[in-house]
Amino acid sequence: MKVLNLRCQHDHAFEGWFASEADFTSQCERGLVECPLCGNPQITRLPSAPRLNLSGARAPAPAAEPSQPRSRATDATPATLQSAWLQAVAQVMQNTEDVGERFPEEARRIHYGEAAHRGIRGKASAEERAALADEGIEVMPLPLPAALKGGPAH
Numbered sequence: 001m002k003v004l005n006l007r008c009q010h011d012h013a014f015e016g017w018f019a020s021e022a023d024f025t026s027q028c029e030r031g032l033v034e035c036p037l038c039g040n041p042q043i044t045r046l047p048s049a050p051r052l053n054l055s056g057a058r059a060p061a062p063a064a065e066p067s068q069p070r071s072r073a074t075d076a077t078p079a080t081l082q083s084a085w086l087q088a089v090a091q092v093m094q095n096t097e098d099v100g101e102r103f104p105e106e107a108r109r110i111h112y113g114e115a116a117h118r119g120i121r122g123k124a125s126a127e128e129r130a131a132l133a134d135e136g137i138e139v140m141p142l143p144l145p146a147a148l149k150g151g152p153a154h
Helices: 021-029 078-094 103-111 126-134
Strands: 002-008 013-018 043-045 097-100 120-122
Touching: 002 021, 013 021, 013 078, 097 103, 103 120, 103 126
Parallel strands: 097 120
Antiparallel strands: 002 013, 002 043
């Protein structure tokens, strides 16, 4: 199994697991590899260092404790931010109802007490979001990765 470091056209970095280099190339050519965040199929392979397992090798010595406590901001690598974002999106999806194209209508019904109060998600154009905001209905755009939308898994 080969683990490859990949990046999409929008600079999202992620890992891909493939049986071989030829398998990676074949899947890319057939459009089966896409970014898990934005669904972009324009993928490039990043250089990566091989992992060497040497017999008798010693584990690296633990790093010295920093003299000052680290803030969470210093731990915010792109990978940890990406992971946190994916977890947050998954949480939103588990706790909201997908009303699809009916989002503006359903948001109004909830706002005006015509429907039960609940968390919803769906599709709304920029104009529809602006109209909702003018009515005092707060909405937030949340781009969803194809993998979380229930799109084709590759």
